[in-house]
Amino acid sequence: MIPIELYVGLAVIIFTIGLYGFMTQRSGIRMLMSVELMLNSANLNLVAFSSYNADLTGQVFALYSIALAACEAAIGFAILMTIFRMRDTINLDSFNILRW
Amino acid sequence: MAIGDLAFLIPLLPALAFVLTFFLGKKLPNGGAIIPIAAIATSFVISLLITLNLLQNPGEVITQSYSWFAMFNLGILVDPLAAVMLTMVTFVSLLIHIYSVGYMSHDRSQSRYFAETALFTASMLSLILSDNILQLFISWELVGVCSYLLIGFWYQKPAAATAAKKAFLTTRIGDVMFLAGIVILFSDLFKIFNGTIPDGVFIMRFDEIFAHIPELAAMNANILGMEVSHITIITLLFFGGAVGKSGQFPLHVWLPDAMEGPTTVSALIHAATMVTAGVYLVARTFPMFIAAPDTLLVVAYLGAFTAIFAATMGIVMNDLKRVLAYSTISQLGYMMLGLGIGAAIGAEAVGMSIFHLINHAFFKALLFLCAGSVIHAVGTHDMRQLGGVAKVMPITAATMIIAALSLAGFGIPGTIFGTSGFFSKDAIIEGAYLFGESSGMWIPYVLSIVAALLTSIYIFRLIFMTFFGKPRTDYGGHESHASMTIPLSILALLALFFGGLTSRRFNDFVSETFGNNFVNMNIPELAEMGGYHLAAHVGHEPVLILWMPLIVAVAGLLIAYLIYGLKVVNMDNLVSRNNPVYKLLYNRYYQNAIFTDFISVKIIYEGFAFAVRSIDRGFDWVVNWISDVTIETGDSLRQFQTGVIQTYATAVVAGVGLLIVLIKVIMEVI
Numbered sequence: 001m002i003p004i005e006l007y008v009g010l011a012v013i014i015f016t017i018g019l020y021g022f023m024t025q026r027s028g029i030r031m032l033m034s035v036e037l038m039l040n041s042a043n044l045n046l047v048a049f050s051s052y053n054a055d056l057t058g059q060v061f062a063l064y065s066i067a068l069a070a071c072e073a074a075i076g077f078a079i080l081m082t083i084f085r086m087r088d089t090i091n092l093d094s095f096n097i098l099r100w
Numbered sequence: 101m102a103i104g105d106l107a108f109l110i111p112l113l114p115a116l117a118f119v120l121t122f123f124l125g126k127k128l129p130n131g132g133a134i135i136p137i138a139a140i141a142t143s144f145v146i147s148l149l150i151t152l153n154l155l156q157n158p159g160e161v162i163t164q165s166y167s168w169f170a171m172f173n174l175g176i177l178v179d180p181l182a183a184v185m186l187t188m189v190t191f192v193s194l195l196i197h198i199y200s201v202g203y204m205s206h207d208r209s210q211s212r213y214f215a216e217t218a219l220f221t222a223s224m225l226s227l228i229l230s231d232n233i234l235q236l237f238i239s240w241e242l243v244g245v246c247s248y249l250l251i252g253f254w255y256q257k258p259a260a261a262t263a264a265k266k267a268f269l270t271t272r273i274g275d276v277m278f279l280a281g282i283v284i285l286f287s288d289l290f291k292i293f294n295g296t297i298p299d300g301v302f303i304m305r306f307d308e309i310f311a312h313i314p315e316l317a318a319m320n321a322n323i324l325g326m327e328v329s330h331i332t333i334i335t336l337l338f339f340g341g342a343v344g345k346s347g348q349f350p351l352h353v354w355l356p357d358a359m360e361g362p363t364t365v366s367a368l369i370h371a372a373t374m375v376t377a378g379v380y381l382v383a384r385t386f387p388m389f390i391a392a393p394d395t396l397l398v399v400a401y402l403g404a405f406t407a408i409f410a411a412t413m414g415i416v417m418n419d420l421k422r423v424l425a426y427s428t429i430s431q432l433g434y435m436m437l438g439l440g441i442g443a444a445i446g447a448e449a450v451g452m453s454i455f456h457l458i459n460h461a462f463f464k465a466l467l468f469l470c471a472g473s474v475i476h477a478v479g480t481h482d483m484r485q486l487g488g489v490a491k492v493m494p495i496t497a498a499t500m501i502i503a504a505l506s507l508a509g510f511g512i513p514g515t516i517f518g519t520s521g522f523f524s525k526d527a528i529i530e531g532a533y534l535f536g537e538s539s540g541m542w543i544p545y546v547l548s549i550v551a552a553l554l555t556s557i558y559i560f561r562l563i564f565m566t567f568f569g570k571p572r573t574d575y576g577g578h579e580s581h582a583s584m585t586i587p588l589s590i591l592a593l594l595a596l597f598f599g600g601l602t603s604r605r606f607n608d609f610v611s612e613t614f615g616n617n618f619v620n621m622n623i624p625e626l627a628e629m630g631g632y633h634l635a636a637h638v639g640h641e642p643v644l645i646l647w648m649p650l651i652v653a654v655a656g657l658l659i660a661y662l663i664y665g666l667k668v669v670n671m672d673n674l675v676s677r678n679n680p681v682y683k684l685l686y687n688r689y690y691q692n693a694i695f696t697d698f699i700s701v702k703i704i705y706e707g708f709a710f711a712v713r714s715i716d717r718g719f720d721w722v723v724n725w726i727s728d729v730t731i732e733t734g735d736s737l738r739q740f741q742t743g744v745i746q747t748y749a750t751a752v753v754a755g756v757g758l759l760i761v762l763i764k765v766i767m768e769v770i
Binding site for chain 1: 741742744749750
């Protein structure tokens with residue numbers, strides 16, 4: 001059996017990659033992809049601990065999370081499409097009107 | 101039922117008349133003048149009956165006291181002093197009201213006039229009747245309010261509004277001192293009772309106050325390194341109130357300006373209801389004054405100084421009413437001097453002073469009403485435009501000359517022939533002589549005799565300039581209506597004969613004030629406490645001293661006749677802007693410049709304005725500073741809101757990282 005530390009380690013690596021991508025990328029689509037990475041690292045954790053504890057609750061929760069991620073992606077892409085139609089770009093640096 | 105039981109009606113009827121006239125006056129003819137006239141006439145009858153009753157049974161004073169709250173009471177006290185004052189005030193006020201019917205007939209606000217004069221009279225009567233110092237103070241303030249209302253009766257005239265304000269504020273200075281005196285007196289009495297006052301003992305009542313004079317005298321305060329008895333402080337503060345109300349130097353400035361009201365109001369203020377309140381206060385609390393070291397000397401000196409100070413200004417005034425105003429101040433100075441020489445002659449001083457007060461009320465009311473009659477008929481009160489009025493208005497002229505003779509003090513010493521003013525003023529001047537003899541202080545006597553000469557000069561100057569000679573301008577005039585000339589004639593008779601008929605009797609009667617069933621004071625004993633040496637009885641002066649007042653009065657008449665009647669000296673040379681003495685007098689010693697322009701405007705108004713402005717600017721600065729700091733802080737803080745999502749994400753990560761470090765540290769410490 002693969003020890004739990006490896007799962008957690010993998011999850012940390014994926015989360016960090018996702019976070020790094022979210023903080024550095026300017027393209028809206030890449031940022032959404034990074035968010036998906038972070039969500040999935042959390043799912044990985046949930047499933048790993050569920051299996052480790054022999055408790056199905058974690059896996060059920062992971063299914064919810066995947067469904068939520070799908071919704072989030074659908075809405076996110078829809079917004080990005082609208083933005084693209086308006087401005088011909090999805091570089092989010094140029095959408096900083098919600099500031100001082 | 102004894103007449104004394106009705107005493108409470110004396111102030112109540114005019115007060116009721118005030119309410120009725122105020123609300124119903126407009127619907128009645130003559131502004132409802134009949135209501136106050138009837139009320140005051142009734143009060144006069146009651147007062148007169150009480151006085152006559154007291155004359156027959158001296159010592160049977162009327163006292164009624166009702167508990168008000170705690171150790172305070174409301175009550176009335178009619179002793180000889182109050183009785184004669186009541187009779188005089190109601191009588192003079194009655195005549196003035198009757199006269200006003202004619203005088204105010206052309207005024208649109210007649211009912212307001214009669215309502216206010218009724219209230220004025222009511223307040224003064226309640227002041228006189230008070231049996232405790234607190235009630236007296238309340239009435240005292242009411243008198244002040246009424247004087248304000250009446251001086252500013254023609255409030256649409258800016259001069260009248262200013263004069264009313266000036267009168268109110270100036271007397272207020274005195275009132276504050278009076279109130280301070282009452283507060284000190286109350287706290288001292290409270291201490292004497294050790295804070296436990298038995299039921300039925302009203303500590304502000306005069307008998308209670310007088311009974312504790314020795315204890316008050318024993319209390320000492322240390323002021324500027326001097327040991328001062330409490331009773332000296334209290335009496336000086338009371339006298340400060342009297343100075344304000346009775347127009348003594350230096351708070352006399354309001355009185356000449358009070359001329360802005362109707363002339364009848366001036367007569368009321370000068371003769372009956374207002375300025376006599378100060379003299380009455382000192383007379384009423386005389387046992388305290390005589391037990392207080394040095395206070396009576398202050399009273400005597402200030403009175404004598406005021407007498408001569410005002411008389412010098414009366415000589416150069418050209419306004420008919422202004423001359424009379426300064427004459428009032430001068431005569432009030434005599435009354436204060438009369439009280440002050442109680443230091444030499446004891447309780448008799450009260451009799452003398454009040455006697456002069458009553459006589460003064462008669463001839464000064466007469467002078468004012470005559471002046472009012474002239475002004476009413478001729479339409480000007482500048483004496484330079486008058487002259488020869490006697491031909492058009494014989495009754496007014498005759499009564500005014502009688503009043504002038506009375507004011508100047510014509511009479512033959514040692515007999516009963518003489519005008520009223522002669523008997524009272526002569527007595528005060530002789531008292532001042534006795535005062536000089538017993539204490540070695542001759543200044544009050546010298547001042548009073550010189551003031552008598554000046555009095556005679558200024559009043560006959562007024563007579564000659566107004567009534568004799570040729571008219572200086574074209575004026576139409578006619579003798580006044582009977583409702584005006586009849587009060588004049590009655591007052592003229594009193595100004596002529598009242599003094600001669602009552603002189604000795606009156607003094608004895610009023611001097612009895614402090615020995616009866618209500619208060620029984622041993623005045624010589626109190627005088628010893630105050631350190632005064634009472635002299636022997638009045639009437640043993642050298643012949644020259646007895647004749648001196650008459651001599652100076654005649655001399656004044658002659659001087660005025662030579663200058664203004666025969667014109668042996670051309671006054672135009674003297675009366676010029678180049679003559680420094682004339683300039684000083686005409687500008688009234690620059691008191692207006694000093695008091696109004698300098699003290700009130702420069703120091704009080706502008707100083708106050710500056711202080712308030714500084715405070716305002718201070719607050720402004722603090723408020724502005726707070727808002728500036730807030731705005732600047734917000735300005736710099738909002739730079740964090742970049743609108744870029746990555747910045748926020750970075751901040752979240754940094755925050756979480758910081759939190760983890762913090763928790764780690766905390767866990768380590770715990």
